[in-house]
Amino acid sequence: MNFLVIVLLFVVFLQTRIMDLRQAIICLSVQSAVIALACFISGIAHGEGIHIYAPGLLTIIVKVLLVPYAMLRLVSKLADERELISEINVNYSTAASAVFLVLSYLIVDKMLPGVEGRDILALSIVMILTGLTLIVMRSRAIMQMVGLITMENGIYLLGMAMTEGLPLVIEMGIFLDVLIAVMVLVILTNRLRLSFMTTDTNVLRKLKG
Amino acid sequence: MELIYITLAVYGMGAATALFPKKMEMAAHYCAVLAAVFGSGALLYQSAAYLMQGSGSLLSGSWAFFTFNADRWSAVFLLITGLAGTVTSIYAWGYAKSYLGKRLRLLGGLWNAFLLSMVLVLLAADVFSFLLAWELMAVVSFLLVNHEAEKKAAHNAAYQYLVMTHIGTAAIMIAFLMIGSQAGSLDFAVLGQGVLSDNVRNAAFITAFAGFALKAGLLPLHVWLPNAHPAAPSHVSALMSGVMLKIALYGFGRFVFQFLGPTEFWWGAFVLVVGLLSAVLGALYAQMEKDIKRILAYSSVENMGIIFGAFGCGMVLMTTPRHDYALIGFLAAVVHSLNHSVMKSLLFMSAGAVMHATDSKDIEKMGGLGKLMPWTAVFTLVGSMGLSALPLTGGFVGEWLALQSFVTLAGSSEGQGLRLLGALAFVLFGLASALAVGCFVRLYGVVFLGRNRSRLVERAHESDWSMRLGMGLAAILVLLLGIVPGPVVAVLQTAVQNQQTLWRSFADMQKVWWFGSGSYAVYAPLLLLTVLSVVLLAVALMTCGDKSFVHREVTWNCGTYPTARQQYSATGFSKPLRRAFDFLLKPKRTATYLKKGNPYFGRQLEYKLSIPDQFTEKLYVPIQHYMVWSASFLRRIQQGSVRLYISYVMVAMLLVLIWGAM
Numbered sequence: 001m002n003f004l005v006i007v008l009l010f011v012v013f014l015q016t017r018i019m020d021l022r023q024a025i026i027c028l029s030v031q032s033a034v035i036a037l038a039c040f041i042s043g044i045a046h047g048e049g050i051h052i053y054a055p056g057l058l059t060i061i062v063k064v065l066l067v068p069y070a071m072l073r074l075v076s077k078l079a080d081e082r083e084l085i086s087e088i089n090v091n092y093s094t095a096a097s098a099v100f101l102v103l104s105y106l107i108v109d110k111m112l113p114g115v116e117g118r119d120i121l122a123l124s125i126v127m128i129l130t131g132l133t134l135i136v137m138r139s140r141a142i143m144q145m146v147g148l149i150t151m152e153n154g155i156y157l158l159g160m161a162m163t164e165g166l167p168l169v170i171e172m173g174i175f176l177d178v179l180i181a182v183m184v185l186v187i188l189t190n191r192l193r194l195s196f197m198t199t200d201t202n203v204l205r206k207l208k209g
Numbered sequence: 210m211e212l213i214y215i216t217l218a219v220y221g222m223g224a225a226t227a228l229f230p231k232k233m234e235m236a237a238h239y240c241a242v243l244a245a246v247f248g249s250g251a252l253l254y255q256s257a258a259y260l261m262q263g264s265g266s267l268l269s270g271s272w273a274f275f276t277f278n279a280d281r282w283s284a285v286f287l288l289i290t291g292l293a294g295t296v297t298s299i300y301a302w303g304y305a306k307s308y309l310g311k312r313l314r315l316l317g318g319l320w321n322a323f324l325l326s327m328v329l330v331l332l333a334a335d336v337f338s339f340l341l342a343w344e345l346m347a348v349v350s351f352l353l354v355n356h357e358a359e360k361k362a363a364h365n366a367a368y369q370y371l372v373m374t375h376i377g378t379a380a381i382m383i384a385f386l387m388i389g390s391q392a393g394s395l396d397f398a399v400l401g402q403g404v405l406s407d408n409v410r411n412a413a414f415i416t417a418f419a420g421f422a423l424k425a426g427l428l429p430l431h432v433w434l435p436n437a438h439p440a441a442p443s444h445v446s447a448l449m450s451g452v453m454l455k456i457a458l459y460g461f462g463r464f465v466f467q468f469l470g471p472t473e474f475w476w477g478a479f480v481l482v483v484g485l486l487s488a489v490l491g492a493l494y495a496q497m498e499k500d501i502k503r504i505l506a507y508s509s510v511e512n513m514g515i516i517f518g519a520f521g522c523g524m525v526l527m528t529t530p531r532h533d534y535a536l537i538g539f540l541a542a543v544v545h546s547l548n549h550s551v552m553k554s555l556l557f558m559s560a561g562a563v564m565h566a567t568d569s570k571d572i573e574k575m576g577g578l579g580k581l582m583p584w585t586a587v588f589t590l591v592g593s594m595g596l597s598a599l600p601l602t603g604g605f606v607g608e609w610l611a612l613q614s615f616v617t618l619a620g621s622s623e624g625q626g627l628r629l630l631g632a633l634a635f636v637l638f639g640l641a642s643a644l645a646v647g648c649f650v651r652l653y654g655v656v657f658l659g660r661n662r663s664r665l666v667e668r669a670h671e672s673d674w675s676m677r678l679g680m681g682l683a684a685i686l687v688l689l690l691g692i693v694p695g696p697v698v699a700v701l702q703t704a705v706q707n708q709q710t711l712w713r714s715f716a717d718m719q720k721v722w723w724f725g726s727g728s729y730a731v732y733a734p735l736l737l738l739t740v741l742s743v744v745l746l747a748v749a750l751m752t753c754g755d756k757s758f759v760h761r762e763v764t765w766n767c768g769t770y771p772t773a774r775q776q777y778s779a780t781g782f783s784k785p786l787r788r789a790f791d792f793l794l795k796p797k798r799t800a801t802y803l804k805k806g807n808p809y810f811g812r813q814l815e816y817k818l819s820i821p822d823q824f825t826e827k828l829y830v831p832i833q834h835y836m837v838w839s840a841s842f843l844r845r846i847q848q849g850s851v852r853l854y855i856s857y858v859m860v861a862m863l864l865v866l867i868w869g870a871m
Binding site: 103106107110111125129132133135136137139144201202204205207 | 848849850851852855856858859862863866867869870871
């Protein structure tokens with residue numbers, strides 16, 4: 001498990017560095033795959049019956065395959081595949097991630113001293129905050145979707161660590177939620193591309209009355 | 210008891226007539242009016258029977274989440290609703306026909322829904338049911354005010370009403386929550402049992418009073434009222450003014466009697482002063498208006514002021530050593546509520562008849578209608594006499610009792626402050642009554658007497674049978690309540706008596722200021738009626754002899770023939786008052802010279818006079834400006850960028866996390 005935590009941490013840091021849209025999606029897919037592995041490990045340790053493999057399988061189907069596939073299809077329609085015009089330096093997001101890492105360990109130690117699975121909790125907080133940072137600091141719609149899924153992964157990891165396996169209905173609900181959110185976002189991004197010839201969300205500022 | 214359910218069901222069916230197909234518009238109208246008349250009649254019968262001989266509670270039970278319970282305090286207001294509902298619904302039979310083709314089905318349905326919602330407010334026995342019914346009442350009355358939405362003025366008035374009434378509901382909700390959180394329950398029966406600290410009680414009193422005063426149209430929260438009443442169809446204004454404003458008193462009474470615990474002295478004094486100031490200023494503004502329905506709306510402000518003044522007087526008396534006399538103040542409030550609801554319904558109905566006949570609301574364009582509409586003129590005269598509080602009409606009884614409550618207040622005083630309050634109450638009350646008399650002399654004189662001031666009047670015609678029947682019933686009631694007030698007052702006192710057992714009974718106090726031997730103030734209407742009729746008969750006999758003669762001549766007018774434009778106009782009539790109260794009213798006068806000739810003749814000038822409501826000008830407009838100004842600061846953080854908004858969320862989340870870890 002510790003090994004997975006370290007891998008995931010590296011993947012998340014990598015996520016803040018990548019500027020190419022296609023690579024960012026693949027990185028996201030890898031990140032989700034690591035989460036799925038964590039699911040399997042957690043399932044074998046605590047679950048019984050269908051709970052051993054259901055969450056992991058669902059994660060693989062939805063987050064590793066379906067969501068990146070939909071996003072990749074979208075990217076192939078776009079002309080410029082890089083987050084070129086960013087008024088905020090990329091290094092800031094990496095630095096913010098590092099700060100969050102320190103902060104989350106402090107928070108976890110203060111709030112839940114001596115808790116089992118301290119690293120997983122800290123990591124999930126890092127993932128949530130890094131996801132938010134990605135949404136705030138990137139202007140491309142695709143990159144913001146990547147941020148959203150990162151955040152979602154963090155929340156899922158936190159839930160898994162805290163509850164050691166949710167009821168299947170709730171798991172299904174969460175995945176359906178993610179799938180629909182991504183579908184809506186893909187449609188919206190497509191409309192954005194058609195209307196404004198770009199997926200830069202800064203243009204949405206024009207909608208202000 | 211089951212009759213109430215029938216009433217509710219009939220109102221419900223009446224409300225459903227709004228769903229009739231378009232072709233059956235007239236049928237829908239007739240069905241709706243029949244349902245309203247039948248339902249209100251049943252309600253009237255049921256509540257009157259209960260008040261006269263019933264014991265326990267009128268009905269109690271629950272349906273789904275709605276729990277209801279009607280005690281005597283509710284029953285009085287159910288009686289008012291039934292009474293006013295019946296006469297105005299009869300009137301609506303003929304009056305609402307003029308809305309044929311203008312959403313008549315909707316009008317009939319909403320009319321029933323409005324009656325239904327008011328009955329539900331009075332029946333509600335827990336906070337949730339009460340607020341639900343209260344909001345239903347607000348929304349339905351908003352839709353009724355907005356009925357002629359094509360007119361810009363009606364549309365604006367309706368939205369102003371909606372905003373104001375929601376502020377009031379919010380205040381009431383806060384009051385309920387403050388009390389309910391201490392009592393641990395939202396049931397009315399246990400709401401008063403919580404132990405409240407003084408601060409909470411004071412805050413609950415202030416918010417409750419603000420909320421109900423807004424609905425009742427007390428100063429300075431009355432601004433919606435003179436706009437909403439003219440905008441609504443006349444029978445709707447009659448019901449709004451006659452019943453809906455009284456329901457505010459019902460709610461406030463519940464708070465004072467049941468929820469807030471022992472009354473503080475300053476609460477009563479506050480209610481008393483606010484009420485009486487509303488009475489004076491309402492009557493003053495009523496004098497200045499030229500729109501017939503705005504006059505009546507301001508008159509409602511005046512009368513609600515008197516009602517709340519008397520109620521506040523009762524609250525003050527509760528805290529003095531002579532608290533056993535507190536009944537008189539509350540009784541005055543209830544009696545005047547009943548009388549005012551009948552009188553104001555009557556006058557709004559006759560205002561509707563006049564507007565229907567002349568297509569105008571401006572009384573400066575009327576005059577001489579008495580000859581063309583004799584029935585309406587007589588009914589209006591009766592209603593005007595009632596609202597001027599002349600003896601032998603219902604209006605006098607309530608104001609007499611209010612006056613007696615102020616006498617009791619002055620008599621029971623020990624400290625100088627209390628005596629001063631009594632004196633202040635006398636002065637304000639007297640001033641308000643005098644202004645009201647002037648207002649209705651002006652209204653009746655300008656509309657029905659004299660000669661016609663414009664061509665609109667020539668086409669005027671008497672209203673149809675149903676409108677005359679509605680107005681006639683109300684006029685008879687006004688006289689009946691004035692000539693034999695004893696039984697009515699005796700019945701109504703049981704409603705107030707029930708609230709606190711410590712009070713001396715009405716029969717006990719009656720000697721002091723009602724009639725009987727040893728009383729120092731007597732009001733015996735039958736005696737007065739006898740004396741008056743004997744005197745009138747004697748005068749008539751004397752003048753009917755051979756010596757009397759009638760000689761018709763044109764009024765002397767400095768040698769020229771008088772024209773209609775030279776009569777006393779409504780604006781002219783109120784001129785002395787405008788001069789006397791210039792400092793309060795701040796009228797805006799503009800004279801524009803169209804042609805400047807010789808200073809003595811040949812000049813043409815245009816004279817404009819407007820009296821803006823000072824509360825709107827000095828209070829509401831600055832508040833509005835301030836809100837717009839402060840909103841411009843909020844704009845700085847509203848940049849329209851999605852990422853910025855998400856970063857706000859992120860910062861908030863970080864702060865919460867750090868705060869939690871600290």
